[in-house]
Amino acid sequence: SYTRDLRGEIELEEKRSKFRMRLKALLDATPLCLNLWDKEFHNIMCNREAPKLFGLDSEQEYLDHFNQLSPERQPDGSLSSEKAKERIREAMQVGRVQFHWLHQKTDGELIPAEITLVRIDGLEEDGSAMVAGYTRDLRDQLRAEKAERLMARRVRAMVDSSPLACVLWNMRQEALDCNQVAVEMLGATDKEEVLHDFDSFMPLYQPDGSVSVEKRKRTMREIQNNRRYVFEWVYVNRKGESIPCEVTLVKAVIGNNDEDIIIAYSRDLRELKRTMEIIERLKKQACYDALTGCLTREYFIEILSGQFQEGTGEDSVVLGLLDLDGFKNVNDTYGHEAGDMTLKCVMKRVRELLPAGTVVGRFGGDEFLFLLYETEHGLVSQILNRLVEQIPHMQMEYQGNIFTTSISIGAVFQTTEDTCPDDLIRRADDALYQAKRNGRNRSVLIRVNN
Incomplete structure (x- = not known):
């Protein structure tokens, strides 16, 4: 009869079990999709966020079907399976790799993501390293960036198409942009001159006796609580000519208060006749049906x-x-x-x-x-x-x-x-x-x- 003492093995297995539980708890505490890869490119563990990201029922389903959660090829034309191994191998060598990746849910929906692979030494029983893969869903970010670009294009188009001189300011009263009409009205060399030396296009005093710089600051503070503010203003162009204008300040609400912008439209009263002709032409265009060319x-x-x-x-x-x-x-x-x-x-x-x-x-x-x-x-x-x-x-x-x-x-x-x-x-x-x-x-x- 041979008796083998198993207390050591049981104690070791209990330690392993506790270690796995602590490791799983750490993984689940991560707010991003996270999974672990061994040196053989096996996806051996993931956290709770992983199946959520892909709309799967369980972590095991995620592990079993991981290779089906990417399209066959990435946007650069490379095979997803081969590129994944290359990136894991690279992370094993250099310690950390970050790159963009395209995932795909089982229903075909694409998930653009930012992947960060980090080598973690000593996780394997033999002391070898593993690679932790963090997946950040970029869909909301890309949608926000797209919306931001669209907003920027719309603002840019609105500024450029305006028949009035137009200058954009942030809420800190810093000039951000202007259109070509403003450059020409002020006789400036280019937009940069208008934006960086705006106060030089103002006389010391306005016709009402107020100091130009102080009046500019005061009117821009006024727009903080109002969406629209109209007042009379006089510019001085580079030839020293006075330019009486009607200025309309409009507050464009973008998001947070710090992100809002102030649009200053300056109507050159010397060009009132030309402006009225433009308005009349726009009115005429509004009288015709866009599809057929017939009258409305x-x-x-x-x-x-x-x-x-x-x-x-x-x-x-x-x-x-x-x-x-x-x-x-x-x-x-x-x-x-x-x-x-x-x-x-x-x-x-x-x-x-x-x-x-x-x-x-x-x-x-x-x-x-x-x-x-x-x-x-x-x-x-x-x-x-x-x-x-x-x-x-x-x-x-x-x-x-x-x-x-x-x-x-x-x-x-x-x-x-x-x-x-x-x-x-x-x-x-x-x-x-x-x-x-x-x-x-x-x-x-x-x-x-x-």
Whole structure:
């Protein structure tokens, strides 16, 4: 009978168990996804954050499927499995390696991450080292950086596109940026001169008697509690010329108060006429439908209202209301982009077929209004018939699909009983309804109410 004393082995196993428990507790206390690699590239242990990051049910599932948690290749084209071994081997040699990595959840969602591999000596029973891998999820950071870049581009575009001199300040009253209009207005060499020597473009005193520097500081403090502040200001350009301006300070809330910016718009009152012309041009652009180039509904009705204000009489104009037959089917079959293309092409052809000087506006959706100043009944009928006949000959092509469309038109002569644009539009709508009811792809022209 041989008796072997196992107390030493049991004590050693208890120590090992306690060590593993302490090690696991340390791993679980780490707020990042963390796992341990041995020298044979085996992923032997992970913490609780690891399965959470990848939406897995357990740590064992994470360990068993780790190789499936990365795409086959990394963004640089290298095989994920080979690159992982290279990085672990490198960490074993140099002690610490940090790099970007692309993980992939089991549902296919990509997880951009920052990986830090750290060699830890003496963790193995034989005293050899292991590698701890820390995974930091970069999705929120990348989204924030993308949003920050987008905000910067928007601010930059807003500054550059402004017709007014524009200077950006932080809440510490430090000039951050300006546009070319500000450089030219002040007669500076470049933006750097404006930003680094801004106070040199101010006279000692403002017209109200206040010291320029003190007034600038005071107005910028005022904007701390207000989103907008307007005041009069005088600059001095490099030629020594005084430039009276209306300055509007706008506080742009970015995030924390320290990150907010102040945008100072300076309207050069010497250039008031030019500024008004720019505003008028922008207003004109707002009067046209961006897709079709026709007038907007509001602007068309404004023009139509002029017919009533001028006191014009019987048969002075013809109002037409047209829409595309089966337009919903185009959208449903080929998509809204095809629908937009159809509207654009059809209305381009309609304007070509209508007499010069005809006012055309988009009433809404696929309905359009037009105002004919030709009021001879026979000629109006010819115009309407030409529209109805020509449009179906157009061939629309979208992504290899070829289709046609047609239009229906309701048109009415203005009468003395029409007291406002709504009266005329309502009668044109009734005429359009008749055209639709009679089979579509046709026009109905009504000269009197009956």
